[in-house]
Every structure is written in structure tokens, then in C-alpha cells.
Amino acid sequence: MSRISRIFPALCAILLVFIVAGCGSSDSVPKGDVMNVDGTTTSKETFDHWFTIALKSAGQGGAAPTLDPPTFKKCVAASKATAPKPVKGQVAPTDAQYLAQCKQQYDGVKSQVMTFLIRSEWLEQEAAKKDIKITDAEVLAAFNKVRRQQFPKAAEYEKYLKDAGITEADLLLRQRTQMLEQEITKKVNAETGKVTDAQIKAYYEKNKAQQFSQPAVRDTLVVLTKDKATAAKAKAEIEAGASWASVAKKYSIDPASKDSGGKLPVAQGQGEQALEEAVFGGPVGKAIVGPVKTTDGWYIVRVQKETPGKVTQLDAALKQSLRSVVAQQQQQSALQKFGKEYQTRWKKLTECATGYIVSDCHNYKKPKSTTTTAPTTPSSGG
Incomplete structure (x- = not known):
């Protein structure tokens, strides 16, 4: 079964880091798909959709980079055409250096897209396991509230969609992903239970000298x-x-x-x-x-x-104040513990196709360190 729609938010706003793709087995990923998370696959078509959006975002209002794997001929040509002429005595970058730069750009964007797709699928499946249900009506209501704040005029909203190369359906899926994450967090917090008087007393004694x-x-x-x-x-x-x-x-x-x-x-x-x-x-x-x-x-x-x-004595008023402090600490601890278990568990269930393997994939292998000389006047191409 393939999920063909995912939302890719603005780059640098959601994903953690650029991840260099590794290598490994990808036998469980059907041909034409880029990943398989516990039996749910994502198609190359979906990847291409978000890759195009990511490129537009990388253009930052200007021309999007030209990235054409595996040869990158267009990218190299565009980079050379837009690069400033070397000053007197400076050696011009070689084609090999431009090629290395194009590959690096492609790997960066590809890794961001794959990481987003993987983590979106993790949220969907984790929510299902926790019996979290969010209706389309709830998503639309939350989305419209944000949209009206950011784009009071319809024309501004339509221009944003056109410039970003994104659809409203994509944005609704982004809203859904955010809401799923919030609901999962709430559920993990709720499982920490009530704070006891003994826990409050322990916190008080531990911090008496410094705080009280x-x-x-x-x-x-x-x-x-x-x-x-x-x-x-x-x-x-x-x-x-x-x-x-x-x-x-x-x-x-x-x-x-x-x-x-x-x-x-x-x-x-x-x-x-x-x-x-x-x-x-x-x-x-x-x-x-x-x-x-x-x-x-x-x-x-x-x-x-x-x-x-x-x-300061541990009276009723201080107990009440410390109850929320201890609860917050317990929730943070529970979320950290859950986060580690969550990532480990879903990574084991995630296989990626060759050429699309990132660190969240179970078949990822950390690459050996390499040194690449990039052009002295980097250009994203046109």
C-alpha cells in the first residue's frame, strides 16, 4: 500500500540536518518506490513531487538549482555559466569540482526530502498504534485558522501556492502531520501519571540548599x-x-x-x-x-x-507550586525516553531503496570520511 501524498515544509524549518546517503540492502522496497515502512511504501513519484518543492525552496526566491543526476551535466554547465570570472592569478574551478558541488547539493536536498517522508510515515503509523484519530474537518479548521492569519487576502495565498509549487492538499497534510505529533506528545505526557507527595518531597530535599x-x-x-x-x-x-x-x-x-x-x-x-x-x-x-x-x-x-x-518550608502553597515543576520534569524525561525508543523501533522497520538511503533507514551504513574540494566560488546554478 502506498501513501502518495506528503507535505514538505520550508527547508531549514523542520528537519534536523543534511544526511549523506549510505549504502545497504534494499530488497524489501518494491521497484518504483523509495522506501518501505513496516509494509507501507512511498513511491518515486511522491519523492519527485517533494524534491521539486524542495528545490524551489532552496532557490530562496531566485532560480532553483539545476540538479540532474546521475551525470549532472546541466548542473555543471549552469554553475560554470553563473560563476564569477576568476580574478587575475586565480585558477578557475575544474569540471570535477563543479560536479562534486552538484552531487553535494543533490545529496543534501534528497536527504532532507527522504528524512521528511520517513518521519511523516512514522508519525502516521505511531498515531494508528496509539489509536489517535484526527478527522479531515479538524485538520481543515486548524489549517484555515493559520491560513487566515498568514494570508488575510486570498490573492496573497494563491501567489504563495504558485511560487512555492505546492497545493492546498499538501498544506493540509502538513497540518495533519503537526497535529499528529502534538497528539502523540499529549498521550506520552498523560502516561506519566499524577505527581505524588513523595516525589514533591524528594525534589524539595534535593534542591533545598540551592532553591529554598x-x-x-x-x-x-x-x-x-x-x-x-x-x-x-x-x-x-x-x-x-x-x-x-x-x-x-x-x-x-x-x-x-x-x-x-x-x-x-x-x-x-x-x-x-x-x-x-x-x-x-x-x-x-x-x-x-x-x-x-x-x-x-x-x-x-x-x-x-x-x-x-x-x-522556606514545604507548606501547602509551595507543594502546589512544585507539583507542576515535578510534573514538567517527569514529562520531559518521559518524552526523551519515548523519543529514543520511538526512533530505534521505527528505524528497524524502515528500508530504503538504493540511492535513497539516509540515516533513518535500517539499511543505512555510515560512509567513510572523504575530502572533496569544492569550487572557490560556489554557485547553485540556474
Whole structure:
């Protein structure tokens, strides 16, 4: 049984990457078809239809590339005709280089088309397995809503169809493919089940320190110097009656605290260990600690005030908020797991004809790396 219609959206908007075709067995693909997914085949005629659309898209408003495998004579001639003349002293590209470029362009477009056709068929069959049904009326309603937004005037819509070489039936199939993907995603998410209180508690405990706790903060006065002797001198002057602000301005090498009278708030657990021990190792008061050696230099410190740390408790309001967070995490995890299983399972059921084999085909073999010299002035042809 052959599906003869598929939608090929704008290139670069849906497919992942260009895939270089490999080689392998294609015995299960009937003559005249390009692929077989679990007994459902896609014809060469369908491939040609989407290949033509892809070429127009690749033209980006200009002339579509001329790609005529297997000889690519027209492509080579067009590329040579449209290539700029080499500047003085520059060697013109050879026919072999133009041929390599034409083959590379063809393989890129061919691989995009095949990947799209394969993945569209996967969605159709996966939806059937999951008993997902979308009616033509539902597809048309969703499509008309989008069409009216993008093309308020009928003339604009007709021009788009003509320029893109695409039909409304093609666009409706594109809409259907998108809706199938959305419904499959919804079904996978629904299978994750409800979030339990135990799961919320586990998330809370795991993230308590980073998300639900505020560390204790001590407001300090500091002077940071390059060496121990200068720090000791600064300490002696303050103990002799000089103001902290004047001493900080005189000796400190830290611009921020120097310009604020020596003030520096220090959060517990977020700074250098030596400084933190000096700040939190004793009581709040007038005592001056130091000199203390750190990677930045030598500190003297006085603790002025402490704001105790705070932990947000797991009350009913926070539970409700975290329930959606945990649910989202579970859904993402489930989708990732499903995605891997989905691709592995359908790839095993996908055979492609020789000359149309891409990485989503079960008979794909990764090609050996090769180096191809392309023309120095690439041209897509005309």
C-alpha cells in the first residue's frame, strides 16, 4: 500500500540536518518506490513531487538549482555559466569540482526530502498504534485558522501556492502531520501519571540548599591590603581611634569596600573559606579579626550585624507550586525516553531503496570520511 501524498515544509524549518546517503540492502522496497515502512511504501513519484518543492525552496526566491543526476551535466554547465570570472592569478574551478558541488547539493536536498517522508510515515503509523484519530474537518479548521492569519487576502495565498509549487492538499497534510505529533506528545505526557507527595518531597530535599534556603549574612567592615604588614598597620590605626572609613580609604585595595567606608556584606557558604571563617568564626561585636590571608590579599574584619539564614518550608502553597515543576520534569524525561525508543523501533522497520538511503533507514551504513574540494566560488546554478 502506498501513501502518495506528503507535505514538505520550508527547508531549514523542520528537519534536523543534511544526511549523506549510505549504502545497504534494499530488497524489501518494491521497484518504483523509495522506501518501505513496516509494509507501507512511498513511491518515486511522491519523492519527485517533494524534491521539486524542495528545490524551489532552496532557490530562496531566485532560480532553483539545476540538479540532474546521475551525470549532472546541466548542473555543471549552469554553475560554470553563473560563476564569477576568476580574478587575475586565480585558477578557475575544474569540471570535477563543479560536479562534486552538484552531487553535494543533490545529496543534501534528497536527504532532507527522504528524512521528511520517513518521519511523516512514522508519525502516521505511531498515531494508528496509539489509536489517535484526527478527522479531515479538524485538520481543515486548524489549517484555515493559520491560513487566515498568514494570508488575510486570498490573492496573497494563491501567489504563495504558485511560487512555492505546492497545493492546498499538501498544506493540509502538513497540518495533519503537526497535529499528529502534538497528539502523540499529549498521550506520552498523560502516561506519566499524577505527581505524588513523595516525589514533591524528594525534589524539595534535593534542591533545598540551592532553591529554598537563604544563607546567613553578616555585615562587616573590612580593609583589604596587599601584604600582612600593611594590614597590621591599618588595624593598629583603627584600634588607636581612627575611623574605619578613613583607614579603608587610605589602605584598602578593594575599590567597592574602599568607597563605601569599608562595608562588605558576606553570605555564609558563598565566599573564600579563609574570609568566611574570619567573618563567621566569632560573635558580632567590636573586635577586629586579622590580618587574615586570602587569595585576594590580607584582610582585617569587624562584624557589625548578622541576618540569620532562612529556609522556606514545604507548606501547602509551595507543594502546589512544585507539583507542576515535578510534573514538567517527569514529562520531559518521559518524552526523551519515548523519543529514543520511538526512533530505534521505527528505524528497524524502515528500508530504503538504493540511492535513497539516509540515516533513518535500517539499511543505512555510515560512509567513510572523504575530502572533496569544492569550487572557490560556489554557485547553485540556474
